[in-house]
Amino acid sequence: xxxxxxxxxxxxxxxxxxxxxxxxKITVEESRLEYRGYNVHDLASQGSFEETAYLLxxxxxxxxxxxxxxxxxxxxxxxxxxxxxxxxxxxxxxxHPMDMLKAAYSVLSGFDPDYNADPTDHDANIRKAIRILAxxxxxxxxxxxxxxxxxxxxxxxxxxxxxxxxxxxxxxEQDDYTELVMDASLTLYAEHTYNASTFACRVCVAxxxxxxxxxxxxxxxxxxxxxxxxxxxxxxxxxxIGTPENAEPWLRDALATKKKIMGFGHREYKVGxxxxxxxxxxxxxxxxxxxxxxWGDIADIMEKxxxxxxxxxxxxxxxxxxxxxxxxxxxxxYTPIFVMARVSGWSAHAIEQxxxxxxxxxxxxxxxxxxxxxxxxxxx
Ligand SMILES: CC(C)(COP(=O)(O)OP(=O)(O)OC[C@H]1O[C@@H](n2cnc3c(N)ncnc32)[C@H](O)[C@@H]1OP(=O)(O)O)[C@@H](O)C(=O)NCCC(=O)NCCS
Numbered sequence: 001x002x003x004x005x006x007x008x009x010x011x012x013x014x015x016x017x018x019x020x021x022x023x024x025k026i027t028v029e030e031s032r033l034e035y036r037g038y039n040v041h042d043l044a045s046q047g048s049f050e051e052t053a054y055l056l057x058x059x060x061x062x063x064x065x066x067x068x069x070x071x072x073x074x075x076x077x078x079x080x081x082x083x084x085x086x087x088x089x090x091x092x093x094x095x096h097p098m099d100m101l102k103a104a105y106s107v108l109s110g111f112d113p114d115y116n117a118d119p120t121d122h123d124a125n126i127r128k129a130i131r132i133l134a135x136x137x138x139x140x141x142x143x144x145x146x147x148x149x150x151x152x153x154x155x156x157x158x159x160x161x162x163x164x165x166x167x168x169x170x171x172x173e174q175d176d177y178t179e180l181v182m183d184a185s186l187t188l189y190a191e192h193t194y195n196a197s198t199f200a201c202r203v204c205v206a207x208x209x210x211x212x213x214x215x216x217x218x219x220x221x222x223x224x225x226x227x228x229x230x231x232x233x234x235x236x237x238x239x240x241i242g243t244p245e246n247a248e249p250w251l252r253d254a255l256a257t258k259k260k261i262m263g264f265g266h267r268e269y270k271v272g273x274x275x276x277x278x279x280x281x282x283x284x285x286x287x288x289x290x291x292x293x294x295w296g297d298i299a300d301i302m303e304k305x306x307x308x309x310x311x312x313x314x315x316x317x318x319x320x321x322x323x324x325x326x327x328x329x330x331x332x333x334y335t336p337i338f339v340m341a342r343v344s345g346w347s348a349h350a351i352e353q354x355x356x357x358x359x360x361x362x363x364x365x366x367x368x369x370x371x372x373x374x375x376x377x378x379x380x
């Protein structure tokens with residue numbers, strides 16, 4: 001392919017402005033991410049995931065009464081129809097939970113009371129987004145329990161997204177710190193401008209398809225290891241490395257053979273991902289509390305070499321991987337957890353797109369053959 005020689009063409013759409021948004025902003029030089037003007041660091045360290053989800057969907061932070069009402073609505077929407085559980089049980093053994101999530105949201109869409117609403121109906125879209133968000137921890141844990149040959153655990157009234165997820169995963173409530181870390185990680189994962197899955201979601205709904213279709217498109221796009229799947233791959237890599245002593249030889253060998261190091265690098269951030277800086281502190285604190293600093297030590301060695309050799313920094317998926325591992329979360333749930341958070345960002349983008357819609361349909365450069373003479377099949 002001679003793709004780089006074409007004028008006005010950027011492979012991978014790098015640097016191309018694909019739209020206008022007021023949902024989030026990355027300031028690359030400062031490794032800063034803001035959701036509707038609020039620094040994600042402040043939201044993750046001082047607020048709750050539900051405050052962030054409300055902010056993303058409704059445009060403003062809630063006051064105490066609005067947040068209480070929002071949490072009450074989420075609570076009343078947590079359970080999923082038995083038909084969704086049946087669909088999850090119908091998946092082939094060995095199906096990745098991400099593929100099970102696509103099935104679940106596809107089946108769920110028809111059960112939404114606003115299923116027949118006009119796709120551009122803003123209020124109906126907000127109601128759908130809240131249902132999609134509320135049911136995410138129930139769907140993720142049901143998919144996991146079923147993949148393990150177990151029955152799903154029903155949501156517990158009064159628990160929030162992070163604590164209910166942990167409850168439905170483990171069958172019991174977890175300690176405050178575990179819930180706090182899970183909650184903060186959901187805030188960090190909630191939204192990230194025009195990343196691949198969000199853009200795919202916007203492309204989908206811009207055809208005047210519906211939010212559920214946008215969510216399913218987002219899940220499929222997030223699954224890949226160059227995007228959301230990197231957190232699972234990063235943990236697999238850390239486990240393969242195994243010890244701090246092995247980190248340097250393993251990494252140098254991987255770089256010499258031009259391997260992509262999972263959890264490092266980013267299309268936008270070139271001097272570090274602010275989310276990773278914050279989550280690294282959190283992951284190391286979990287390590288200290290659990291008396292297991294091994295993963296943090298391996299990470300330090302890798303980060304130093306990657307900086308020195310490639311000038312590449314870790315992204316959020318790197319500390320998320322060992323933070324979740326230390327919290328006892330099964331590895332195949334790392335990317336589904338990302339979904340649980342990102343449904344808020346995808347929905348906000350889908351609504352923003354549908355509120356002011358134009359079909360997204362870029363052009364391309366054709367470089368195949370032309371003017372060939374059609375030869376009837378019997379003569380070929
Ligand atoms: C995220 C990612 C896809 C961004 O890719 P991109 O903007 O298209 O950048 P490229 O893949 O073209 O990389 C540019 C250069 O940096 C190198 N590079 C980028 N990320 C790297 C990584 N994780 N490990 C090793 N080298 C890396 C590439 O090999 C390339 O080097 P070259 O110019 O010598 O060929 C890429 O960094 C990556 O694959 N990271 C690993 C997966 C990951 O963690 N994804 C989660 C993102 S939040």
